[in-house]
Amino acid sequence: MTPLVVIVGFLGSGKTTFLKSLLPELKSQGVAPKVIINDYQNAGVDAEQLRAFTEEIRAISGDCVCCGSREELVSSLESFQHTPGSIAVVETNGTTDAEQLIEMLSLEPGLEKFTLPIQISLIDGKRWQKRFWHNALEREQARTAAHVVISRQDVVDAKRVEEVKESLREHKVRGQISDVATVAAELARVVARASIVSARLVEKAGCGCDHDHCEHEGHSHHHHQDSHFSSIELALPELVKKSDFSAFLRGLPDEVIRAKGLVRFIEEPEEFFVFQKVDRFEEPQFFSVGKEPTVRVPLALFIGPEIPEDRLRDGISRFSES
Template sequence: MTAEPIPLVVLTGFLGSGKTTLLNRWLGERADLAVIINELGDIGIDQDLARRGGAPISLLPGGCVCCAVQGTLRSTLRNLYMARAAGDLPPFSLVLLETTGAADPFGVSAVLEQDLWLRKRYRLRSILTTVDARAGAAALRRHPEALEQVTAADVLLLTKTDQAGGSECQALAEQLRRLNPRAELAQAQAAGAALLNREMPRQCRITGSLAPLASGAGLLREPPPATGAGHRLHPAGLRWRGAIAYDRLEQALAALRREAGDELVRLKGLVAIEKLDGPLLIQAVAGEPVELEPLPAWPDGDDDSRLVVIAAGDDPARPERWLESWRRRLALTEDSR
C-alpha cells in the first residue's frame, strides 16, 4: 500500500447546476480517477449518465454525504482503497466525489477528519462548486444549501454562461465574490481536468490563472455557522416498464409542472418512448424550460423508465403525490415502483 494519502476532490453545486456534465468532460480527459456519485433519493440517474470509460464509479443513494449516508461514504472509501491495494481496481491516483445538489460539502471533510483510518489514507485536496449562470442567483435566494456550497468552495465554476446574458453573468459573479472572496471564480467551460491537480489544503490561493474573474485574498477557511434547520428538499422517484407515446409524455410533463408550481426544484428522468431505441433524457431546473434529449442506448442495459422529482418546502410527501398523479395520468401499472 502506498504511504502517500490519496487526494480527494469534492465536486458540489446546487441541483441542476451542471455537475455531471463537467464530470463527464473530466472523465474523457483523465483515466486515473475513481468516482463516487451521491444521489438524493433511492433512484439514481446521474450514475447512469456518467461516462464510465475505465473509471470505477460508486453510487451512494438515499441521502446526502453530509447527513444520511456518512457511514456509507466511509465504507465506500475503505472499499475503494482496499480494492486498489489488492489490484482489483485500476491504480487510480485521485478520488472525485460528486455530491447531491443538496449537500453541505463540509460533511465530507468531517468524514475524513473523524475517521483515523481514512485520515491516514485520504486527504481532501479541494472543493469545487458549480453555479448555474441562469438559475444561480435564484437558488442562492431560496435555498441555504446553495449558499453553503458557495461558501465552502475553493473554486467556483460558472456553468451555462452561454445561456445567460452578459450582465446576468457579471451580476452573479459579483455576488459570488462577495459571498466567498477567497475562492477562485472561473467559467466551467474553460476548466479542464488539470484543475483536479490543484493543491488547495483548506486555504484557497487566488492566482487568477483560470479566468479573469478571479479575485480576493487567500484566507484560512472556516465552515459557515450551522443553521440547525436541516434540508427542506425532498426527493421522490418512480420506475416503470413499457414505452409511452411522445405526445402523452408532453401532456404529462405540462401537467406535472402545473401541479408542482414553484415547489419543483429539479426534475430528471430516463423514459422509454415509442419508436425510440434508447431513452429520452428529461431534465428541468426550477422554472426553466424542460430539456429533452434522445440517447442512443440505455445505460448498462437497464431499460426501466425512471423519473425523479425534488421539491422544496415543508411537506416531504408532496413529490410522492406528484408522481402518483403522473402514474395515474399515464395509466402506469400498479406495480410501478
Template sequence: MILYHFFKRAALSSLLTRGYVVEPIIVVVGFLGAGKTTLLKRLVTEYSQANWSPFVVLNDYENANLDAQQFLDMLDEKSLKALNGSCICCSGIGELRESVNRIPERANGITLIEANGTTDACALMGFLGVGIEARFMPPVQISVVDVKNWQLRDIHNELEANQIQVSSLITLSHTDSVSEERLGQVKEDIRAINPTAEIMLCEELEINTLPELLPSSNSAEKLAHHKSHWSSCSVDLPNLPDPICIKEICDAIPSSVIRIKGCTVLGTEPGYTYFERCPDGEVYVRPYRGKPTTGAKLLTVGPCSDALLLESAIHNSLEAAKLRQAK
C-alpha cells in the same frame, strides 16, 4: 479543521518523499441542475485520457444508480460507487467515508465525488476530512454555480449560497445566455461569500491544476439542518406513448418539487430515454445509455414528493395519450 489539513499535508509530504503514492479527492457540489454531472463526465474523460485512474462516487436521494450507469461507457463498473437514500453530509457520511477508504490503490489514482444537489457542502467537508486514510490527500471541494439562476431560487437561496462557502474552486455554468453584467454581478456575489476561492468558467477548467488545490481556509456560516434536506420519492414508470407525456407529467408535478428525473421507453424507440425537470422549470430530454438496472423510474426531490402524486401524473398522461391516438 484548518490545522488538521495543515498537519495532514505535512504528513503527506513525508510520505511522498519516501516513495508512497497519495491520491487526490475532488468533491463536486452545487445546486440541483447546476451541471455537476456534466462537469464530472468531462473530468472522467479527460483524466482517463491523461493516464489517470478515476474512481467515481455518486450520491442521490433516490436511485443514484440511474446516474452511475451513464458512466459505464467511460469507466469499469468496479470504478463506480452509487450511494442511495441518505445524504452524505450527515446520515450518509459514515458510508461515504468507508467507501472512500475501500477504494483500491492504483497508479495515478484520483477519486471524484459528486454530492447530491441539496447537500450541506460545509458540513460535508467538515466530516469527510476526518477519518480518511493517510494514502489520500485532504478532500478539496469544487462548486458548480448556475449563473443564469444564481440566487433566484426564492427560499432555496440560502442553501445555494452555503454550497460555495468552503470551495477551493468555483466553476460557472449556463453562461451562454446571460449578459456580461449578470456574469459580473454573480462573480461579485461569490467573492463576497467566499473571497479565497478561484472563480472560472467551466470551459476554462484544466484538470492538471485540480490535484494541486488546497482545502479552503474560508470560514463558513452554519446552515440550519432542515434547509438542506427535503423529501424524495420514486415510482415505476411504464413505457410512454410519446414525448408529450413527459411534458404532461412534469407539468402536473408542482414547482415545490424542485427536481424531477425519469427514464423510460418512448413509443417504438429501441432504447431508453432520460428526462429531467430542473429547478428553473426547463425540461431536458436525451437518450439514455444502456438499460436502467432498477427498471424505468420516475424520481422527484423536494417538498410534496409523494408516490400517489407521481402515479396520478403518470396515469393522467397515459389517458391523455389515448385520447390523442383516438382522434
C-alpha cells in the same frame, strides 16, 4: 496519497454534466478517476450517465452523504484501491451541507490515505441567488470551494456572468473561478504531487511518527494548498483550568469553524475529556472518556477555511500560563 475531490452544487446546477466533460479531460492527462455518486432516490441514474467515462463508479442512494449515507460513503472510500495516478471524485446530492461533509471527510480516521478534500462547486449561472429561501444554502455550498465553475453560460449573456462573479465576490466565495480545462489541469498537477508525497512517506517510513503530523519535519500542520480548508493539530498543556479553557474555546477566531480534541482539567486530573466546539454560537461541550483512553496526549484539532495558527498558539500559551 490519493487526491479526494468533492463536487458540490445546488440541485440541477450541472454537477453530472460537468463530470461528463471533466472525466475525459482527466483521462487524457493520465489521471484515472474513480467516481462515487450520492443522490436522492436512485443514484444509479447519474452513475449510468457517467459509466462510459470512468473505470469505476459507485452509487450511493438515499440521504445526504454528510449525514444519512455517511457510513456508506466512508466505507466506499475505505475500500478505495489507491493505484498510481488515481483520484477519487465524489458527486454529492444537490442539498449537501458542504461544510459538514468536508469536515467529516477531513477528520475521518480511516481516510488518511487521501488528501484533504478539494471542493469544486457548480454555480448555475442562470439561477444563482434567485432561489428565494434556498439562496443561503446555495451560498453556503460555494463558500468552501477551492474551484467554482459557472454552468449554463451558454444560455445567459455576458452581463449576467459578470453579475454572478461580482455576487460571488460579495458573498466571500473565495474559490478560483474555473472551467473544465483549468480544473482538469489543476487536478492532474495535484495527482502528480500527491504521488511524490506518497513516495517520500514510504522513504521516511520507520521514523515512528504519524506522517501527516510528523514532528521530525518540524510541523504538525495538516494543510492542503489546493483546498480552502486546512486543519491543524496543536498540543495542549498536560492540565488546564476548565474555566480558562472554556473561555479560550468561546473566543476562537471566526475562521475556525470546528474544534475538537482531548483535554485534562486541573480540577479532575485523573480523567480525560473529549471537547467539542461546533460553531461560534454553541457552547463548548465536554465528554468524559475515562482514565485510560487510547490517545492519552492532550491535543486540539482546529478546522477552517483559514487557520490563524499564531493566534491559536498564542491563545493556548496564555491560558497555559494562568
